[in-house]
Amino acid sequence: MTNTLDHWSRYWQTGHLTSLPEDFAAVYDGEIEAFWSGIAKELPEGAQVLDVCAGNGPVALLMARHAPQAQLWAADAAAIDPAPALAGHPDLADLAQRVTFLPGTPAESVDGLGQCFDLVTSQYGLEYTDWSDSARAIVAALKPAGRLALVAHVPTSAMVATMDAEQREYALLGQSGALPALRKLGETGTPAARKRLKRALLPLRSPSASSALIGSFVQGMGALLAMEPAQLAEQQPAIRQYAADLAAGRDRAADLLDTNRRILAQPRWFEAFVEAGLELVSETEILYQGRHRSGLGLVFRKP
Numbered sequence: 001m002t003n004t005l006d007h008w009s010r011y012w013q014t015g016h017l018t019s020l021p022e023d024f025a026a027v028y029d030g031e032i033e034a035f036w037s038g039i040a041k042e043l044p045e046g047a048q049v050l051d052v053c054a055g056n057g058p059v060a061l062l063m064a065r066h067a068p069q070a071q072l073w074a075a076d077a078a079a080i081d082p083a084p085a086l087a088g089h090p091d092l093a094d095l096a097q098r099v100t101f102l103p104g105t106p107a108e109s110v111d112g113l114g115q116c117f118d119l120v121t122s123q124y125g126l127e128y129t130d131w132s133d134s135a136r137a138i139v140a141a142l143k144p145a146g147r148l149a150l151v152a153h154v155p156t157s158a159m160v161a162t163m164d165a166e167q168r169e170y171a172l173l174g175q176s177g178a179l180p181a182l183r184k185l186g187e188t189g190t191p192a193a194r195k196r197l198k199r200a201l202l203p204l205r206s207p208s209a210s211s212a213l214i215g216s217f218v219q220g221m222g223a224l225l226a227m228e229p230a231q232l233a234e235q236q237p238a239i240r241q242y243a244a245d246l247a248a249g250r251d252r253a254a255d256l257l258d259t260n261r262r263i264l265a266q267p268r269w270f271e272a273f274v275e276a277g278l279e280l281v282s283e284t285e286i287l288y289q290g291r292h293r294s295g296l297g298l299v300f301r302k303p
């Protein structure tokens with residue numbers, strides 16, 4: 001696990017609604033939404049529902065849509081901020097008003113919220129936490145007969161190998177010195193900073209370094225270095241932003257890799273919730289659009 005969640009905070013503060021923006025234009029839909037609407041159907045009137053590791057709340061928003069009477073909270077350890085993402089989705093504004101967002105709230109501490117819940121939900125979330133600590137906290141925060149429902153990552157070794165390769169590309173960017181050189185150029189815009197970036201790009205131009213990530217980076221840097229000084233000066237804020245986004249992308253990818261490695265090493269990781277006192281009620285593979293293995297739907301109940 002990376003030491004801080006700054007990369008997630010940055011991600012949620014820059015307009016993302018889910019952790020898979022390439023696959024979902026808004027909140028989760030299709031079979032994933034169907035899983036959550038099935039969970040919502042069994043809620044008692046006026047139920048209290050907490051989504052953990054919530055990001056900007058796509059699952060809480062789905063629960064708001066499918067459980068019109070429920071009271072909803074969305075908690076995440078990172079500094080989540082749904083406003084920029086929601087600005088692009090006015091159709092979700094009414095649902096979002098029903099959700100209380102709780103930034104800086106680790107799953108391992110939800111027993112301290114002073115509230116007991118009928119349902120705790122999490123999508124691609126609890127697997128990122130300390131499993132036994134979050135299990136203990138969630139069991140304590142559930143009402144008797146309350147449920148925990150998850151959609152969890154199901155990694156394969158091929159997926160982990162791909163993520164591993166991506167990490168090696170990021171490592172190469174780091175070793176070449178290109179990232180700090182880019183940051184410096186964004187801060188100073190001086191000819192010396194330009195030279196430093198040009199030098200750092202040399203090892204990345206070798207055929208052995210070629211990859212989609214490195215290729216598009218080198219191409220982008222080439223365009224930057226070809227700019228006139230005045231144009232480059234104008235671009236400085238955008239350069240700083242790009243360098244920070246790249247570093248955050250690297251840290252997010254490392255987090256994802258680490259989590260998926262942990263799951264691969266212990267595929268029944270979610271038994272931690274059984275050890276903490278819940279019963280495992282159901283376990284279903286979710287196939288998005290009938291074919292993409294998008295997660296494992298798990299439902300637990302507190303006796």
Ligand SMILES: C[S@@+](CC[C@H](N)C(=O)[O-])C[C@H]1O[C@@H](n2cnc3c(N)ncnc32)[C@H](O)[C@@H]1O
Nearest residue numbers: 008018019053054055077078106107123128129
């Ligand atoms: C892959 S994202 C999923 C977010 C959201 N559920 C979604 O589906 O878009 C994982 C989230 O877990 C959060 N997270 C990681 N460790 C956590 C912890 N110990 N407690 C609470 N949230 C945590 C991260 O900040 C991040 O927002």
